[in-house]
Amino acid sequence: MSANPNQFLQTFIAEAHERLQEMEEILMHLENGPHDAGTIDSLFRAAHTVKGSAGMFRLDSIVSFAHIIEDVLGRMRDSEIEIEGDLVAVLLDSCDHMLHLVEVIAEQGEQLDDAALARENELRKRLKAYQTGNGDAQGTRVSLSAEKDIPLTASGGGEVSSDNWHISLRFAQSVLKEGLDPLYLIRYLSNIGEVISVTTLADAIPAAAEMNAETFYLGFEIDLKSSASKETISEVFEFAHQGSMIHIMPPHSKTTQYIELIRSLPEEEARLGELLVATGTLTQHELEDGLNAQQKSAQPGGTSKLLGEILIDQGSVTQEVVQAALEKQSQAKDTKTKESRFIRVQAGKLDELINLVGELVIAGAGANMLAHLSNNTPLQESTSVISRLVEEIRDSALKLRMVQIGETFNRFNRVVRDVGRELGKDIDLVITGAESELDKTLIEKIGDPLMHLVRNAIDHGIESADKRVALGKPEKGTLRLNAYHDSGSIAIEISDDGAGLNRDKILKKAREIGLIPAGAMPTDQEIYNLIFEAGFSTADTVTNLSGRGVGMDVVRRNIASLRGTVQLDSEPGIGTTVRIRLPLTLAIIDGFRVGVGKSSYVVPLDMVIECVELSEAERQAANERSYLNLRGEVLPFVLLRDHFEVAGANARRENVVVVQYAGKKAGLVVDELMGEFQTVIKPLGKIFSNLRGISGSTILGSGEVALILDVPSLVQQAVARESQQVLRKLPNNTATAR
Amino acid sequence: MPIRTKKRKGVSILHIEGDMTIGTAAALKEELMKHITQSSEREIDLSDVSEMDSAGMQLLMLAKREATRHNTPLRLIGHSRAVLEVMDTYNLAAYFGDPILISRGAKA
CATH class of the missing domain: 3.30.565.10 (Histidine kinase-like ATPase, C-terminal domain)
Known part of the structure; x- marks a missing residue:
């Protein structure tokens, strides 16, 4: 392969996985529900893409198996075989096997083991039944070429006598840099027919000084003897469409079409004409005829017609065909834009980014605190702008991983x-x-x-x-x-x-x-x-x-x-x-910082519903019963001071943070509310794994450590305690706390 | 990407070794062009070219054309399997016009 074969192979592998996944999904869908031609078509296309790109890497064993699947799908598409459970089952198994092939042959570069080979033979046998139907392997081929003949005979006189397809290729100059070597495309042609002649044109190679070794300059005129459909042939060049000039002329095309082709190509007309005669694509007579016809039809001073219109006028193609071609083009464009909307990034790089953002958040909090202590207003302003930006960076960095x-x-x-x-x-x-x-x-x-x-x-x-x-x-x-x-x-x-x-x-x-x-x-x-x-x-x-x-x-x-x-x-x-x-995430959360005694704790902000002051009267009442009265609602609560056995007297004023988890509310009684705080979660060591009510730790701007409260377990505990109090008559119940 | 040169009976022989692919093409082009501009009869020995793609083949085509322009004969010799495969696909034997010998180890 070229520059970095491994990289392209990786792309192939990733793509093959996606395509096979897609096939599996469609097959599942087919099994369960009604289908339309579109779904079967995309199934066929997916199989075809895998086969085509495997061909470019010369992964012959994948190509040959994919070919059978493609044949069967082709017959499915043409409604020659009925879609039923067994067929879908064998196709699903075949998809699995393809996946295995891709993994073993493309990823590991190894050969199949005996078990896999046996499976493949079995599958081939099962597929064969659908592939040929009446036992005639050429069935599909024949019907294809028959189908193709009909419109062509209708296109009237002025045809060239050659039985071959003519393919004219001028690739985009960037094609090599994009990782596609036309060499493999041309080689692949021999899989769908017999390559009669290839003429390579080097005219576009500029003078040595201007020639860029990584740019592709060559042009090709190819004659191909094949019974494949135009679609099949053009799909070979599907990947190269962007910026490439690709003309595929069916056998017995009109001479005028060849003249159009010659006109549209960058090389000199006379030279191309000779070339086509030399390769037997056109006879000398046909070339002259065509040139005459062109001259006659050229309207003096008139605007030239669009190629599509000309083709329709000539009756060589129908309106529908042109329409379909246009749709296909825009479809190709769509997928192109879709592709560009995604970049593949290694997960490790993202993790690294998130880690850095975490450090940035901590460092930012430190700077912020110092600024507040300094009484320097401009400094405070700029740090607050920075912290806002840091917050945004944090959010978008985390979103990347969503x-x-x-x-x-x-x-x-x-x-x-x-x-x-x-x-x-x-x-x-x-x-x-x-x-x-x-x-x-x-x-x-x-x-x-x-x-x-x-x-x-x-x-x-x-x-x-x-x-x-x-x-x-x-x-x-x-x-x-x-x-x-x-x-x-x-x-x-x-x-x-x-x-x-x-x-x-x-x-x-x-x-x-x-x-x-x-x-x-x-x-x-x-x-x-x-x-x-x-x-x-x-x-x-x-x-x-x-x-x-x-x-x-x-x-x-x-x-x-x-x-x-x-x-x-x-x-x-x-x-x-x-x-x-x-x-939602394991790394950074918005926290709400509360203080009990001298320590601070962080509650995940998403779980906080509201904060209320704990009035003295309520405090007294709460000592009697195990719940608070929140606007008439029963609210179980946990005294964090008691829970964590914080030393020191109760604060003069206490607050209740109302949190919710899994539909249950509870109040956490704390001394001080310290506001929102971006929290980078640091896991606790193993020795703390038995601590109840704490899920992690974080570092404050001042360098102090704050513990992150495990709200789910605290809520559960509070709720359990409340119900226990209600059922006080019952004996001690060990099974309540989770 | 080293090109070894030696002289034999007034013919300079450029011996290219390793890959002639898009990965090496830029460096190779520079080196190759340095040699091509000197006017002397020359041969390019391709027997040790292990891999070739379109970019590599383009270089040979460029070299051939430049040599022709400078009126100095250029012959390709000892085509390795990798070179022959590309040349076959692109049907370029006539372009270079050199006799092609089936090299060691290569099957017809």
Whole structure:
């Protein structure tokens, strides 16, 4: 290859992955719903693109397999074969195999192992049935060329006698720098037909001094004998369209068209004419005829017609064809602009940027504080401008890492289908909230837990079709994936309409293994969430849960390590919903700083609803009961001074920060409200991992350390304490706090 | 990208080694042009060209044209497999007009 072969190969690999992913999505779609010609067409195009670009890298084993897929898709497109489950299944398997091929051959540069080869042979056999239909391998080819002949015979006299396509190529000068070598395109032509002749024109190479070694100057006139369609041929040059002049003339084109071509090319007309005669594209007679015809039709002083109009006038192409060509062009332009809207950046670079921004935020806070101490107004003004800018930089840097969750969700289409088939269950996957965004690092880490939960829901949640019918439910099960933003966190829900959890069995089991003391009366919610406990559930005792407990503790641990929580709701006979809550980002948050005694703490600002003063009367009352009266609302609270055992007397005035998490409110009683503060989250060391109520630390402008409050656990604690007080008559209940 | 030169019976032989691709083309062009402007009969030995792409081939075409312009004969010899492949695809054997020998190890 050229300059940096590896780089182009990487591009190919990335693109192949995308295309195959796209194919998979379309196939899934085809299986489930109605289709139109457009979807099948894009399926075909995706396969074709993979094949074409693999050809450029001479990855022959990929090309040959992709070719079969393309053939089958071509017949699908031409409605020669019907789309049905088995066909889609074999195509999906073929996509998987393609992916494997790309990984093994292109990425690792190795050959397939025996197992993969056996699989490929099997697939080839299965595809063959669709590829040929009546056992005639040439079927498609023949029909293509027949189709092509019709309009051409209608175009009347003045045709050239040659049976070959004529392809005239003048590539954009930048083509080499863009990583595309026309060499491979021309080589690729031999895959779709027989290259009769290639004439390479060096006329455009300038004098040695002006010649840039990285610019492409060569032009080509090619004769190709092929039964492929014009579309197929032009797709070979699809990548080179921008700024390149590419003319593809079908066999028996009009001589006048050749003359048009000769006129439009940069080289001298006479020379080109001779050249075409020399290669047998035109006969001398045809060339003269064509030139005469041109002269006759040239209107003196009139404006020349557009090429498209001329072609239509001549009846050689129909209006529709021109229209289609124009659409195709604008389509190509669209994808071009879309491409330019994205840049591929290594994730590591982004992480580095975020780290730097984090340091910048801390340093900025320091400067800001010094400025405030200095009593220097202009300095204060400029630092405040800087901190505003830093804030904006922080936000946009974090946004760079935000990714829509949709793509992750879409992967499950396949999982649901495959697992469902395996278990003989017909299941619909309904995805909502796919546009919700969250941090890329989180997306990567949430994949496995989600997979586990989805598999569980299919395997154990949704009943078999017979059972469902017997229960009067629709035969088809439904699995929902939903995502939405909720006070600074993202919630992801996995719900099924299956049997739900068996509350009594779980409770019994929990009592057996001592998770819940005999006599305690946990709420349903608490019971359901027991299945996240490590070691809970074994298949023989909790049959309809089998497997659900296994690994559920791992799911919870994974999610907890992302500072998230997981929660489960279930209703017998109706279904189960698992709700995961995750912070939107792991790095920097807007914090709200509060003081207790001499220490300061940070509350994630997204979770703060309001701040109210704690009046003396209310304080007195609160000592008696475990809640505050917030405008008539019961508000459980936590005294941070007590919680963290801060020494010293109560402050003269206390404030309540009302926070919310997962729909529950609680008040945090603090001494001082210190305002908003950009918080760079620094993880706490392992020794602090048992600390309740703290999720991390941050560094203040003054260099002091402030602890970040773990609002979810504080809220839970407050709510639990409040309900405990209400149920004071009951014995000590160890299962309430999570 | 070294071009080794030696003289043999008044013919200077430029021996190009390694890749003739877009990655090396700019440096190679400069060096090649230095040699081409000197008026003497010359041969370019391509037996050690390991890779070639369009950019590399363009250089040879430029060299040939410049040599012709200066009326100094230029012959390509010892075409390596990589060179032959490009020359075949582009059908350029006639452009250079040199006898092509199937080099060692290359299959027809």
